[in-house]
Amino acid sequence: MEVNKKPKFEVNNLNLFYGDFQALKNINMNISSNEITAFIGPSGCGKSTFLKTINRMNDLVPGVRIDGSIKLDGLDIYSDIDVIKLRQRVGMVFQQPNPFPMSIYDNVAYGPRIHGIKKKSVLDEIVEKSLRQAAIWDEVKDRLKRNAIGVSGGQQQRICIARALAVQPEVILMDEPTSALDPISTQKIEDLAVELKKDYTIIMVTHNMQQASRISDKTAFFLSGEVIEFGETGQIFSNPRDKKTENYITGRFG
């Protein structure tokens, strides 16, 4: 590990409350760029909550309270960066493929358009590039005008990835992006994530241990709102330091 490489995200003493319920407890973590960081842990442990905090999607939840800090390239995401700008830099792909009910083209062009790009030629270029990056161009290039709702779930998810890429983010958050997909589509998305980390920082929540160990560089194990262990994926899976981590990854959890 390069020692002097600056982290993309620095999370310090992060606590998050939904009303009275504390969903995240004192989280400290540095996330490096051009890597895949996997979040694993049992259901309800706060993985999605943490992911949504990183691009401030939690702002939408009424009654949420946050203390501590998250810094993106050294700037606090709550005080130093405009939330619109933040979400442009930190894109998100959800568990359920959720394209808008409009054409494939319009889905991918949605982000660039809201950020003010109007020229058809520029949009065409962005759409093609993003769909290529998301490894779906060949499958949909002849039906860009067709409704995105009409394609398969795996294709929808890659369209959603293309849609996220089209705003040229630096970071992509993925919340269980393959849990609703078949093995072949899953394989495609995994390959895609590995391909994308050359240009992007990827943070991915997954329930699939093999997936985490196959594609991620770092892994964080969450339990009841706490990060129990965070480190190199190889080490976490082969030689976990904490007994709870070991129990979880070997399936002896509970």
Added chain:
Amino acid sequence: MLSRQAKDTIVKGLIYFSAASTVGILAVILGFIIIKGLPGLSIDFLTRDYEDNTTYVYSELLETQEGNSTEGYSERLGITLDFDEENGLVIAEIDKDSPVRNALDGNDEKYTVKKGDILTRIGDLRIDREFKELDSKDEKAAAEFVQKAIDEIDAVKEDSVRLRVVRIGGGIVPMAVTTIYMIILSLMIAGPVGILSAVYLNEYARPGKIMTTIHFAIKNLAGIPSIIYGLFGSLFFVQILKMQYSLLAGALTISIILLPTIIATTEETLKSIPKTYRESSLGLGATKLQTISRVILPNALPGILVAVLLSIGRIVGESAALLLTAGTVAQIPHALFGNSASGATLTIKAYTLMKEENDLTSACAIGIVLLVIIIAINVASKLITNKFLKKKGI
């Protein structure tokens, strides 16, 4: 003790009977309206003004060249006159270059005489009086009556003649126009207000006591009989705001009636739009306003359209509230409010025709027109809903 099968049969019979009587009653009502109204329904009924219109016009006269002796043809005016048993002297045909097409009325404004207009006076000849003395069964006398009029025109020494033209009414054009005005104006007021309120309630307002109160109010407003709104409108808009019986007073009153429905329907539609659309849009860095205008509203459009169509149905059918705010005059309103702004919609006219003029045929003929409009609206909203569902793949 009845067997289970017998009970079943009885219940089934009752169900069939109820269904059949509902359909039967509907058929009787529609049949009644159609049978009573069809005789009154005609192109004239749909295209004519309601009142007869009498106008004095001045028309230039052409030079006669003698020789043309087609029966009833007046060369100098370029028109063919005919005898009409009911109205007397009717203009049956007008030449392309006839000067009556460019006649001037008393204010020197152009008044185009049209086919079907009645002439009751030519110069000093009182055709209407001649007509009264005529035995309409006598064909020869009728032909002489027409010829006399033509001779009168030929005898004029000046190069123009004064005519009294009666344009026969008996049509529903003013009411149809008033209805359309009322629809447009009411929707222009209630549409934006209702849709924006729904957007506010669903997308911006935080749930709480105030929201509960607002929703409670909306629900109850929708159930109030429209006569109450009519009383309010006639007091507030007509009297206090001095709008008089007018288009605007009517449209504002109707808008209040429509608002709860528009808000509730739109809100329902907004609620049905998946939360994920909002999340993904915001997640891509869109502002809330962009999300609403580019994702939420376009997806809510079919629902909003249905709300609008239902509103049109409501406006077309409204009687009590409009009776007290827009008046019963059969005229096209010439202003939004004030003296000449009053006008009866089709429904109101059907009511007054029956109530004040005892004209069942015309009232039912209007009834048929209303039925056609309402059926068209229902079909349209069905089509929209179906198309929407298909698009969503449900």
